[in-house]
Amino acid sequence: MHDLTEAFVELIRRTSTDLPADMEQALREAREREAAGSAAQGALDTMLVNTEMSRAKSRPICQDTGTPIFEVHYPVGWSTRKLAAQIKQAVTIATEKSYLRPNAVDAISGDNSGDNSGVEFPTIHFHEWDEDAIQVDLMLKGGGCENVGAQYSLPNAQLKAGRDLEGVRRAALDAVVKAQGQGCAPGVLGIAVGGDRGASYAFSKQQLFRPLGDRNPDPELAALEETIKDQANELGIGPMGFGGQTTVLDVQMDTMHRLPASFFVSVSYMCWANRRRSMTVRGEEVTYR
Amino acid sequence: MIHKLTVPISDEAIEALHVGDQVEISGVIFTARDAAHKYMVEQFIKTGGNPPESEWPLYELLQDKLNGGVIYHCGPVVAKDAGQWHFVAAGPTTSIREEVYQDLVIEHFNLKGVIGKGGMGPRTLAACQKFKAVYLHAVGGAGTLIAERVVEVEDVHKLKEFGVPEAFWQIRVEGFPAVVTMDSHGASIHADVAAQSEAKLQELVAA
Numbered sequence: 001m002h003d004l005t006e007a008f009v010e011l012i013r014r015t016s017t018d019l020p021a022d023m024e025q026a027l028r029e030a031r032e033r034e035a036a037g038s039a040a041q042g043a044l045d046t047m048l049v050n051t052e053m054s055r056a057k058s059r060p061i062c063q064d065t066g067t068p069i070f071e072v073h074y075p076v077g078w079s080t081r082k083l084a085a086q087i088k089q090a091v092t093i094a095t096e097k098s099y100l101r102p103n104a105v106d107a108i109s110g111d112n113s114g115d116n117s118g119v120e121f122p123t124i125h126f127h128e129w130d131e132d133a134i135q136v137d138l139m140l141k142g143g144g145c146e147n148v149g150a151q152y153s154l155p156n157a158q159l160k161a162g163r164d165l166e167g168v169r170r171a172a173l174d175a176v177v178k179a180q181g182q183g184c185a186p187g188v189l190g191i192a193v194g195g196d197r198g199a200s201y202a203f204s205k206q207q208l209f210r211p212l213g214d215r216n217p218d219p220e221l222a223a224l225e226e227t228i229k230d231q232a233n234e235l236g237i238g239p240m241g242f243g244g245q246t247t248v249l250d251v252q253m254d255t256m257h258r259l260p261a262s263f264f265v266s267v268s269y270m271c272w273a274n275r276r277r278s279m280t281v282r283g284e285e286v287t288y289r
Numbered sequence: 290m291i292h293k294l295t296v297p298i299s300d301e302a303i304e305a306l307h308v309g310d311q312v313e314i315s316g317v318i319f320t321a322r323d324a325a326h327k328y329m330v331e332q333f334i335k336t337g338g339n340p341p342e343s344e345w346p347l348y349e350l351l352q353d354k355l356n357g358g359v360i361y362h363c364g365p366v367v368a369k370d371a372g373q374w375h376f377v378a379a380g381p382t383t384s385i386r387e388e389v390y391q392d393l394v395i396e397h398f399n400l401k402g403v404i405g406k407g408g409m410g411p412r413t414l415a416a417c418q419k420f421k422a423v424y425l426h427a428v429g430g431a432g433t434l435i436a437e438r439v440v441e442v443e444d445v446h447k448l449k450e451f452g453v454p455e456a457f458w459q460i461r462v463e464g465f466p467a468v469v470t471m472d473s474h475g476a477s478i479h480a481d482v483a484a485q486s487e488a489k490l491q492e493l494v495a496a
Contacts, residue, residue: 064380064382
């Protein structure tokens, strides 16, 4: 097994500085829907110019480089302990190179570790698989959008949300209204239904790795993804909450088995600076997308 | 039309602004977020302007520079080359966390502008009206673009105690772009959009 530290640094650099093409395209389309000269269109213009500048200069799209969340798929026989050590080393190097802001602080004192090291920081999940390659997905999840995520335990009397897809719709729209522009709209919603509280939130974030426009194979869930997206946009919150046509760029959901007693709907909100990229290592060859 | 604002900003310039106006700010401003606001309120304001002796130099500096000045809710990515700090990425952070402090800081320092994102609540809006100030919304996530408008890092205060994101960065900006979303006449885009979207939500879930 070879040392992947340098490859991880490059994955972090690309993720922090180069917005994925599907997001950029969606922002361009959103720009066309806003009134000429409106604050909403101005905000989208700024996002698009910023996207080009950060890519050209290899600088962070957003100064809040967030919680780095690594999903590592690895073949039988690799040491997850060594991979974790290399990822942590890469995060420290990327912080020195200003691809990441020092973003890990002591929970109580607020003291900054200075290099993004810390207790359970960054987030790393390991999944062994049968492929003869390593794939590492990285998401940088900023604090503004993380703070407006929400979890609902259904039934919820106030929302008149029962334990069905209609209840899920009500919960999701409630989360969008509560978020207003605070999550740096236009965002993407990742929704998980089921699970326990912890697993449900983690699974909702998994949805955010899907390409925009990817629909759930279950036709009922696919239809609900579309419905929530359209209705969230009818709310008129708009880019940065300035008012406007586009509040979310997509909605992606999936279900997990749950206890008979529990019915959780977890909504993870991703900001427009939806930084997620992937790296594959096959033999000596490293590819990024 | 873009309103050009230069620090220190006069009450007249503030009164000419209305929600929805686009502005460009130039001059020396300070970043300040959670730790800095808590510090200002506890050390300067709650002591009735009598901070411990060790804090006087910073207090006097802020009294001078924030009079007619601007605070920016931002925790930047910075780099140091040849002993000189510069901003690498510097978009706004969520402002509502400062709601319990902001009105006190506006009043105490005669602050004229607060730049951030997401808007603020009724206490800050009331202070904007009473003391003639505006809330200026920058585009969240536009880290690289805004960093380009920071032409000089003049100084940094409380770096060791607060860390990079929370320190007071004293920066000279030129043509910093923002939108007025809360004005000195009592108007708030955030309050309007919240009310409209909540009404629309009620329609969408009416059954």
